[in-house]
Amino acid sequence: MNIIRLISFLFVSVLLLGSCKSSKSIQGSDKYIDDPSFKVVGYLSAGNFDAIDSIELDKITHLCLAFANPDENGNLIFSRNTDVKLVVKKSHEVGVKVLVSLAGGGAPDKDVWRSVLSPDHLSSFIANIMKYVDKNELDGVDVDIEWNLLPAIDTLYTPFVLGLREALHAKGKVMSCALNVSGLHPAVTQKSLEAYDFISIMVYDKTGPWTPGKPGQHSPYSYAEEAYKYWTLERKIASERLVLGMPFYGHNFEPVGSESYSKIIESDISNAYKDQVGELYYNGIPEIVHKTELAKEKFNGVMFWELSQDAHNELSLLRAVDQTLKAGECKVSIFFKDEDGDGYGDLAKPGYACIVPSGYVSSGNDPDDSDADIHP
Secondary structure: OHHHHHHHHHHHHHHHHHHHHHHHHHHOOOOOOOOOOOEEEEEEEHHHHHHHHHOOHHHOOEEEEEEEEEOOOOOEEEHHHOOOHHHHHHHHHOOOEEEEEEEOOOOOOHHHHHHHOOOOOHHHHHHHHHHHHHHOOOOEEEEEOOOOOHHHHHHHHHHHHHHHHHHHHOOOOEEEEEEEOOOOOOOOOHHHHHHOOEEEEEOOOOOOOOOOOOOOOOOOHHHHHHHHHHHHHHOOOOHHHEEEEEEOEEEEEOOEEEEEHHHHOOOOHHHHHOOEEOOEEOOOHHHHHHHHHHHHHHOOEEEEEOHHHOOOOOOOHHHHHHHHHHOOOOOOEEEEEOOOOOOOOOOOOEEEEOOOOOOEEOOOOOOOOOOOOOOO
């Protein structure tokens, strides 16, 4: 009888132990489902939310809202206290995932960041981030902590990234980051890099107004190739998790300043097919198409800073990217709509394909595409 009781006791104990382990596993489970699809990521800053209706949201997969930072109490505050709900709603209507982007390349308060990332405050800060995500029905968080902040937080970076990933994944939400081409700060450890679901590489600002003695292209094609080699060979990150960043703006060295792509082509639409005007350097349509083809071959996505700076018409860079992606595995060329049938197309109406589409031609220098008698 004692032996039977002993066996029964052991059997029940094993069941209870298994039950405890099982419930603990479920409670702390990672609910995030990996997304292997090609990503089209666009950033939109707080001051440009009024451009949301001009942006072709159906041509992106992820929208990063820039930027949010903590206050002294560890509450997440979006730039200018802007309400993000309307932008989130409009993006969700077309199936776009929306992430809040943290920190940014400006001047976030270093003392506040050090405080909220300290061991005593880290868990409550992550909880506040999750409250913000839930309140605004966001799909995840983009960590855009750059060199302006990394030296100040240093070893606090990795525990934050790992803790935030756990909290986000427990709710099935995504975590991405934006980092530079190479030469990462030591705070960005390999362990932290492995935690991100995808990494957007900022392949721009190689030079700019801050280095007036080094005029030149700030986002050349070679810079994208350099980024691929660094991230795959040196940092050992799989290309399936890498997203190629591209600029929708240019840097001017005379006079010193920066210009949006839409402004660059405003006075002369032929500028859309260049990458330099005087001392102003940028990525025009041919370069963007070329880089998109590189992204199709070697990366798993493209990213843009910043969506409101695009031209919101047929000369849109986002539209060029979209058509290049949809063209498939082939060499994409630029064609021009020929509405008067004279064999010369309209420079303002490009199309991107592997073979010439119906109604398009390879020459885009028709001065009047409404009159077949007027052509070069």
